[in-house]
Amino acid sequence: ATGTDTKPNNNRPANDTGNSANYRDDSYTYTLGDPYYSTEVGAYDESASPYGTYDQTGNVWEWNETLISGHYRGLRGGSWSLSADYLPSSYRYYYSSPTYEFNGLGFRVASSFAGDEGGAVPEPLSIGLVLLSVGGLVLRRAKRV
Numbered sequence: 001a002t003g004t005d006t007k008p009n010n011n012r013p014a015n016d017t018g019n020s021a022n023y024r025d026d027s028y029t030y031t032l033g034d035p036y037y038s039t040e041v042g043a044y045d046e047s048a049s050p051y052g053t054y055d056q057t058g059n060v061w062e063w064n065e066t067l068i069s070g071h072y073r074g075l076r077g078g079s080w081s082l083s084a085d086y087l088p089s090s091y092r093y094y095y096s097s098p099t100y101e102f103n104g105l106g107f108r109v110a111s112s113f114a115g116d117e118g119g120a121v122p123e124p125l126s127i128g129l130v131l132l133s134v135g136g137l138v139l140r141r142a143k144r145v
């Protein structure tokens with residue numbers, strides 16, 4: 001998530017040298033300190049992913065749509081309260097309910113539009129979908145005749 005496969009350092013945001021993330025180091029000390037363990041999104045401005053997103057590694061676990069079993073939902077990305085072992089995207093965790101509150105859990109709200117620097121593709125317009133559907137029905141009817 002920081003654009004490299006190398007374990008990120010856990011420098012403070014002011015000392016971000018790239019490939020940095022907010023997590024507890026192996027000596028079980030916190031980078032930022034009590035009471036503010038999490039950081040604002042983008043605080044590590046030298047550590048963006050190749051897609052231009054920030055803080056997908058460390059900071060807070062992020063809920064995702066993966067339904068593990070029953071009401072158990074997936075979490076990814078690690079947290080400020082855990083070591084680097086939990087940071088890789090291959091590490092999956094789950095929790096019982098997305099309604100559970102803890103300062104090490106969160107979710108990401110993202111949007112994109114055609115004007116984004118990344119050149120994101122906008123969602124199709126509703127009218128376009130309606131016209132496409134009507135066109136399909138007309139073709140289907142024409143084949144029957």
